[in-house]
Amino acid sequence: MARSTEARRKALESAERLFRAQGYAATGLAQILAESGAPKGSFYFHFPGGKEQLAREVLAAYGARTEAWLRGLAEKHTGDPAGFVRALCRATAREMQTADWATGCLAQTLALELAPAHGEIADALAVVFAGWSAAIAAAIEPGGRPSAAARRRAMAVIAALEGARTLARATRSAMPFDAIAEELLSRGA
Amino acid sequence: MARSTEARRKALESAERLFRAQGYAATGLAQILAESGAPKGSFYFHFPGGKEQLAREVLAAYGARTEAWLRGLAEKHTGDPAGFVRALCRATAREMQTADWATGCLAQTLALELAPAHGEIADALAVVFAGWSAAIAAAIEPGGRPSAAARRRAMAVIAALEGARTLARATRSAMPFDAIAEELLSRGA
Numbered sequence: 327m328a329r330s331t332e333a334r335r336k337a338l339e340s341a342e343r344l345f346r347a348q349g350y351a352a353t354g355l356a357q358i359l360a361e362s363g364a365p366k367g368s369f370y371f372h373f374p375g376g377k378e379q380l381a382r383e384v385l386a387a388y389g390a391r392t393e394a395w396l397r398g399l400a401e402k403h404t405g406d407p408a409g410f411v412r413a414l415c416r417a418t419a420r421e422m423q424t425a426d427w428a429t430g431c432l433a434q435t436l437a438l439e440l441a442p443a444h445g446e447i448a449d450a451l452a453v454v455f456a457g458w459s460a461a462i463a464a465a466i467e468p469g470g471r472p473s474a475a476a477r478r479r480a481m482a483v484i485a486a487l488e489g490a491r492t493l494a495r496a497t498r499s500a501m502p503f504d505a506i507a508e509e510l511l512s513r514g515a
Numbered sequence: 516m517a518r519s520t521e522a523r524r525k526a527l528e529s530a531e532r533l534f535r536a537q538g539y540a541a542t543g544l545a546q547i548l549a550e551s552g553a554p555k556g557s558f559y560f561h562f563p564g565g566k567e568q569l570a571r572e573v574l575a576a577y578g579a580r581t582e583a584w585l586r587g588l589a590e591k592h593t594g595d596p597a598g599f600v601r602a603l604c605r606a607t608a609r610e611m612q613t614a615d616w617a618t619g620c621l622a623q624t625l626a627l628e629l630a631p632a633h634g635e636i637a638d639a640l641a642v643v644f645a646g647w648s649a650a651i652a653a654a655i656e657p658g659g660r661p662s663a664a665a666r667r668r669a670m671a672v673i674a675a676l677e678g679a680r681t682l683a684r685a686t687r688s689a690m691p692f693d694a695i696a697e698e699l700l701s702r703g704a
Binding site for chain 2: 347348349350351352426427428430433434435437438439441442443448451452454455478479481482484485486487488489490492493495496497498501502504505506508509510
């Protein structure tokens with residue numbers, strides 16, 4: 327049982343790493359199995375829905391982990407929305423730089439490859455982005471339900487970060503993150 | 516000769532449409548040939564480098580076409596940087612909505628799937644993004660060489676647009692484009 331749970335965890339980890347680095351379609355089950363060291367039979371025991379099920383589970387875990395991280399970052403910068411936005415841009419740039427610009431946002435990769443044609447994944451992605459957006463809006467405008475303006479601003483922050491990731495992969499530099507931070511902070515928050 | 520040029524053009528068109536809708540890896544040569552109606556032999560005559568060569572040529576054409584479009588849009592909004600940015604967000608949202616949110620930016624798709632691992636494509640992407648950035652910077656700050664601030668701002672505009680495309684695919688709505696337009700225009704330009 328412990329070994330079986332371990333196989334499941336390893337498959338999810340390998341899939342997340344590969345999807346983020348090279349995309350969903352480019353990642354075959356064979357490569358996931360090879361990286362995670364799981365035998366094929368055990369894989370289908372855990373993931374009878376195959377690669378699609380794996381994508382849904384990886385996305386749910388990635389979405390929740392990122393949202394929790396955003397809420398933690400917001401807590402560290404309570405009362406300082408500009409500091410929060412700056413830290414968010416810097417942390418994302420650092421994460422990419424550490425991976426030699428070769429790691430993307432899982433949600434973005436799945437959105438570009440599978441949404442909107444794959445309705446179930448598109449719906450799951452909308453939920454993930456809404457969760458991140460709520461966490462960022464709460465950091466920008468703490469206390470109670472964030473205003474429509476704060477929610478719009480949070481969505482713009484996510485868009486800027488996702489786009490900066492795209493540019494950073496091509497330019498292999500943190501410049502896009504500096505550019506969006508400057509832009510987002512230009513009105514002082 | 517005319518027929519052969521036609522086959523070449525059709526292959527490029529089909530590849531661009533498929534790459535933008537579903538990504539690079541998900542698009543097999545067989546599907547490109549089926550959509551473009553080109554026989555396999557003729558395809559390899561035009562594209563001895565196969566799918567990679569096709570991607571490079573599609574990217575070069577898409578990059579140049581988009582840059583020309585940006586320069587045309589800038590001309591229409593001479594002296595009105597805010598109007599230019601607003602028109603840019605609206606036009607991109609409209610293009611996606613017309614395609615039921617199923618069409619992405621070719622450069623973004625290739626960046627997420629192939630860069631930075633595929634060095635030649637990453638370099639070509641950096642050139643394309645630099646061209647767009649220069650066109651946007653010139654619209655924001657016309658006359659002579661744009662300042663570092665205008666170039667940074669142009670990069671932030673591209674990042675915001677690419678990210679809004681990602682969110683629009685998942686949420687199947689123009690809201691992300693409204694959000695970034697609001698954010699980008701909040702300082703009045």
